[in-house]
Amino acid sequence: MKLRHTPPLSHRRRRTFFVAHSLLIILILLTAPLCGFAQFTTNYQALPIEDTIPPTYLSALNTRLSGAQAAISESNKAVIASIRKYLQNRTDYVISRFNDDYIISDPTLTSSLQRLLKDIYDANPQFKPETHVFVYRSEAVNAVSFGEGTIALTLGLLARMETEGQIAFVLCHELAHYHYKHSDNKIVALSKLYNDKEFKKEVRSIKRSDYEQITKFSKLAKSLELSITHHGREHEFEADSLALRMYRNLTSDVHSPIRTLEILDSADRDEFPNNLDLKTALHTDAYPFKDQWLAYTPSSTWHATSEDNDSTRTHPSCQRRIKALQRQMKSLPACINNKFNADARNTLREHCRFEQVASLVHYKRYGRALFESLKLAARYPDNAYVHAIIGQCLYQHYAHQQNHELGKVLSLPDPRFAENYDRFLTFMHNLRLSELASLSYHYMASRKDRYISNEEFLFGWWMASQTGVGNVASDEIKKAYIKTFPHGKYIKKFNK
Amino acid sequence: MRKIYLFMCCMMIAIQMTAQTSSTENVKTVKLRSAGSIIQNGTVKGYFNFYNVEKKDRKNNNYQLTITDENLREINSITITRPTTYLLVEGIFNGTSFGFLFFDQQKKSLELIAYDQTLKELGKVTKTLKNRQGYGTYMYMAQGNEMMTSVFIAVPNKGFLLYGIEDESKCDYEIEFYDNSMKRAWAIYGPKDEFDFENAVEGFQSDQYIGSIVMRRTALLDFNPEMDLLVVNTSDGKQLFRVPMETSKYKVALADLSFDAAKQQFTMFGEYFNKEDNSLKDPSQGFITVVLDMKGKVISEKVNSWKKEIAAKVPAKHKEAFEEKSILFHDFIRTADGDYFAIGEQYKKGGTPMTLKLNIYDMVILQFDANFAMKNVHVFTKEKSDFSIPGMAGMIGGSKMLSYFAKGYGGFDYAFSQVAADNNTFIINYVNFEREKGQKGKNQLGSIVYTPEKTFTVDKIDLVRKGSKYFVYRAKPGYVMISEYFEKEKRIDRRLEKINY
Numbered sequence: 002m003k004l005r006h007t008p009p010l011s012h013r014r015r016r017t018f019f020v021a022h023s024l025l026i027i028l029i030l031l032t033a034p035l036c037g038f039a040q041f042t043t044n045y046q047a048l049p050i051e052d053t054i055p056p057t058y059l060s061a062l063n064t065r066l067s068g069a070q071a072a073i074s075e076s077n078k079a080v081i082a083s084i085r086k087y088l089q090n091r092t093d094y095v096i097s098r099f100n101d102d103y104i105i106s107d108p109t110l111t112s113s114l115q116r117l118l119k120d121i122y123d124a125n126p127q128f129k130p131e132t133h134v135f136v137y138r139s140e141a142v143n144a145v146s147f148g149e150g151t152i153a154l155t156l157g158l159l160a161r162m163e164t165e166g167q168i169a170f171v172l173c174h175e176l177a178h179y180h181y182k183h184s185d186n187k188i189v190a191l192s193k194l195y196n197d198k199e200f201k202k203e204v205r206s207i208k209r210s211d212y213e214q215i216t217k218f219s220k221l222a223k224s225l226e227l228s229i230t231h232h233g234r235e236h237e238f239e240a241d242s243l244a245l246r247m248y249r250n251l252t253s254d255v256h257s258p259i260r261t262l263e264i265l266d267s268a269d270r271d272e273f274p275n276n277l278d279l280k281t282a283l284h285t286d287a288y289p290f291k292d293q294w295l296a297y298t299p300s301s302t303w304h305a306t307s308e309d310n311d312s313t314r315t316h317p318s319c320q321r322r323i324k325a326l327q328r329q330m331k332s333l334p335a336c337i338n339n340k341f342n343a344d345a346r347n348t349l350r351e352h353c354r355f356e357q358v359a360s361l362v363h364y365k366r367y368g369r370a371l372f373e374s375l376k377l378a379a380r381y382p383d384n385a386y387v388h389a390i391i392g393q394c395l396y397q398h399y400a401h402q403q404n405h406e407l408g409k410v411l412s413l414p415d416p417r418f419a420e421n422y423d424r425f426l427t428f429m430h431n432l433r434l435s436e437l438a439s440l441s442y443h444y445m446a447s448r449k450d451r452y453i454s455n456e457e458f459l460f461g462w463w464m465a466s467q468t469g470v471g472n473v474a475s476d477e478i479k480k481a482y483i484k485t486f487p488h489g490k491y492i493k494k495f496n497k
Numbered sequence: 498m499r500k501i502y503l504f505m506c507c508m509m510i511a512i513q514m515t516a517q518t519s520s521t522e523n524v525k526t527v528k529l530r531s532a533g534s535i536i537q538n539g540t541v542k543g544y545f546n547f548y549n550v551e552k553k554d555r556k557n558n559n560y561q562l563t564i565t566d567e568n569l570r571e572i573n574s575i576t577i578t579r580p581t582t583y584l585l586v587e588g589i590f591n592g593t594s595f596g597f598l599f600f601d602q603q604k605k606s607l608e609l610i611a612y613d614q615t616l617k618e619l620g621k622v623t624k625t626l627k628n629r630q631g632y633g634t635y636m637y638m639a640q641g642n643e644m645m646t647s648v649f650i651a652v653p654n655k656g657f658l659l660y661g662i663e664d665e666s667k668c669d670y671e672i673e674f675y676d677n678s679m680k681r682a683w684a685i686y687g688p689k690d691e692f693d694f695e696n697a698v699e700g701f702q703s704d705q706y707i708g709s710i711v712m713r714r715t716a717l718l719d720f721n722p723e724m725d726l727l728v729v730n731t732s733d734g735k736q737l738f739r740v741p742m743e744t745s746k747y748k749v750a751l752a753d754l755s756f757d758a759a760k761q762q763f764t765m766f767g768e769y770f771n772k773e774d775n776s777l778k779d780p781s782q783g784f785i786t787v788v789l790d791m792k793g794k795v796i797s798e799k800v801n802s803w804k805k806e807i808a809a810k811v812p813a814k815h816k817e818a819f820e821e822k823s824i825l826f827h828d829f830i831r832t833a834d835g836d837y838f839a840i841g842e843q844y845k846k847g848g849t850p851m852t853l854k855l856n857i858y859d860m861v862i863l864q865f866d867a868n869f870a871m872k873n874v875h876v877f878t879k880e881k882s883d884f885s886i887p888g889m890a891g892m893i894g895g896s897k898m899l900s901y902f903a904k905g906y907g908g909f910d911y912a913f914s915q916v917a918a919d920n921n922t923f924i925i926n927y928v929n930f931e932r933e934k935g936q937k938g939k940n941q942l943g944s945i946v947y948t949p950e951k952t953f954t955v956d957k958i959d960l961v962r963k964g965s966k967y968f969v970y971r972a973k974p975g976y977v978m979i980s981e982y983f984e985k986e987k988r989i990d991r992r993l994e995k996i997n998y
């Protein structure tokens with residue numbers, strides 16, 4: 002962490018900056034997977050699923066909505082009605098995100114975000130602290146500003162962020178979208194457009210034409226889309242620029258903004274460079290791993306090579322955003338206080354990795370959940386929760402395959418995935434039904450003496466007993482669960 | 498490999514055409530054959546979807562052609578403008594390029610278009626079908642029927658074959674070879690002789706040779722045709738030999754042909770008949786392999802007769818059924834270890850003379866070893882189903898003819914076979930109406946799996962599910978494609994599901 006940034010950088014020094022930077026990335030990539038965190042050594046307790054939106058936040062949203070609707074400053078009635086409707090839809094959408102269990106408001110994950118948010122507002126008193134930040138259950142590396150004041154950072158993003166500074170920069174970016182009113186302005190622009198006389202005339206004339214209706218409509222839509230995309234792209238640069246200024250009012254750290262974009266840029270690559278060692282992970286003495294399961298030839302089937310055409314995307318490529326940030330940095334004065342700990346790693350990140358697995362299981366995405374928990378198991382070999390989830394997921398694959406519904410919970414291999422994941426998917430598809438059953442059973446059987454006291458594991462063991470592989474009395478396991486965990490989270494599942 | 502049925506299909510059309518217009522029952526609304534599998538060497542390599550987007554002008558539509566790979570990932574989508582009367586007949590992939598065959602119902606013409614792997618057009622050619630017999634097959638398809646067998650065939654990496662009828666003939670075959678950019682490399686025709694009716698279908702392909710089966714007749718409704726085997730060079734269409742499909746004692750109905758490059762010989766496999774018998778009407782005597790040299794001369798032959806070798810392997814409890822019922826063979830598979838499998842289905846004529854029916858019974862698989870010794874007879878029981886024979890066809894009488902007719906109209910339960918890439922395992926799929934005791938009947942897809950352990954096992958998938966519309970389609974080996982429609986969300990979910998074994 003000896004990279005001191007003193008603008009302006011000469012051409013030459015900028016290059017050293019990059020070289021040093023990439024070395025740092027490699028260093029982080031190499032060290033991160035090796036060490037686990039003491040807190041997660043033996044177990045993980047998944048956060049509760051928040052079924053419905055907290056009533057206080059619901060009423061806050063509604064208050065904000067009526068405020069926004071009252072503040073519409075348009076004269077055309079149709080435009081006003083349209084804006085009102087869009088605003089209502091936006092709030093409804095946020096509420097649905099809560100009600101569909103996507104939003105985590107649990108302080109375990111959000112308190113540090115709230116604190117960062119407060120710090121940012123304290124350092125930037127020109128902005129009213131009107132926003133709220135939450136965590137979003139998704140493995141996508143992303144953040145969102147819904148536009149009415151709700152901001153959410155995904156588990157996937159938080160699992161990738163290496164420093165608090167990076168998280169702070171992401172928050173600044175989303176705050177910038179909010180305070181620039183990007184979403185509000187888009188609503189007004191769209192409402193005006195749809196009520197525009199010329200536009201309406203054009204739509205009517207297409208509807209009346211006998212031929213090529215769809216071509217004409219899609220041309221119209223494309224031209225609209227282009228103008229919207231174009232604005233969207235401008236908005237990203239605008240948000241980055243304001244975010245950098247806000248961020249620099251908070252700290253002298255200069256690495257995080259660019260590093261953040263680099264991480265976003267590499268989001269579709271697997272963060273751990275080595276492929277999962279499936280053999281070590283799934284081999285048991287009672288049911289030896291078969292090497293033939295690992296047969297892997299990435300599908301070479303014809304695909305149109307997608308030209309990386311930046312101009313058609315809603316978001317400009319991170320590389321271009323990085324360049325813009327670098328230009329801007331040259332002109333910013335250096336400031337002195339540095340709030341963040343230089344230690345690149347934090348427990349929030351690890352916590353999010355575990356919670357990501359819990360989310361995937363909750364949304365019945367067992368394939369991805371198994372993959373993520375196998376990755377965790379390699380780093381936390383003594384964690385009961387991880388082994389329990391692996392066992393549960395293996396069983397779910399078996400049960401779904403038996404019912405010819407595997408495709409609902411496991412993706413097909415795709416060479417466009419990171420190789421690690423593509424290999425994992427190929428492996429899962431190589432397994433026959435009976436092999437899935439045996440793997441599922443023996444994974445749990447070989448670990449049961451050690452982890453049986455864990456609730457998740459006990460339930461996973463009950464699942465494994467349903468495969469009919471070993472001669473285990475399912476009923477006994479069920480009774481043991483009910484006795485040990487009379488209020489356990491799986492009690493309901495037994496009755497099904 | 499279901500070569501023979503194309504002939505039958507030609508004959509059925511002939512019957513319909515001569516019996517002419519009164520038979521309205523087959524004139525269904527012409528529907529667009531909009532979606533299908535892209536086949537390469539008998540294996541699903543992807544899917545195409547061709548649909549009418551909008552009217553371009555008075556005479557033309559804008560169509561969208563979309564292709565996905567075998568895992569349902571969209572590869573590309575293009576818009577093409579063609580007459581409103583266009584139908585997509587077939588989409589194939591030869592490892593290098595796609596070939597699409599279109600039929601214009603009004604102009605009675607074909608268009609062949611080649612695309613590269615990203616759907617960039619490589620070339621196209623239009624061909625007017627002047628011969629009535631020539632466009633008959635396409636009209637049959639345009640009425641909503643499945644084509645019996647492919648007329649448009651991929652030649653690995655080299656191009657495409659098109660089987661048709663020569664314009665200036667009564668009904669003589671035409672075999673054309675088009676390269677990857679749809680330039681015609683060569684064409685061959687049935688000889689000008691007393692056999693005015695000569696149809697050809699693809700029989701096999703090796704690196705160097707293309708084999709076709711030729712059925713020659715003197716008249717359209719000649720129901721005792723002669724079968725020849727025609728082998729030509731892939732490179733220039735030059736004939737290597739054309740010989741009758743027979744040995745000194747028997748006639749052969751070709752099921753499978755293979756070329757051994759090392760030994761420079763061909764091996765023919767199929768059912769055999771006594772010389773005086775009619776292979777389209779009379780029951781076969783059993784199965785035969787015939788080895789031919791490079792001139793088409795018979796070097797050796799070996800038979801397994803129904804009465805002796807095959808009967809000896811029929812499981813005791815099925816003996817009676819084997820004596821009472823006939824078997825129609827759908828497909829023939831040769832596994833990597835050399836074993837031959839003949840896949841058939843039992844049937845028997847039933848009903849009354851007024852309401853003629855073909856009753857369809859169990860699936861039967863005959864297994865021969867690499868030396869063509871009878872190894873095993875496998876029977877897979879399933880619910881009896883039946884196929885009602887429409888009015889006109891009753892005329893053709895014999896139960897064997899009726900079985901071809903039923904085959905042509907999808908009356909059998911057999912659906913398709915899938916052979917794994919390593920040729921060690923295969924799956925035979927059939928659709929059956931299964932009645933479990935005390936339950937309402939339900940449609941099921943039955944999959945007979947020949948496992949890596951060289952045993953058979955059967956997997957079943959319900960084709961009807963509560964609360965959703967549910968369809969099962971052919972997919973890459975080991976999988977079926979399930980499309981499920983969710984009424985509430987108005988969403989179609991298409992996914993591949995593994996067959997269990």
Ligand SMILES: [Zn+2]
Nearest residue numbers: 174178237240
């Ligand atoms: Zn943004």
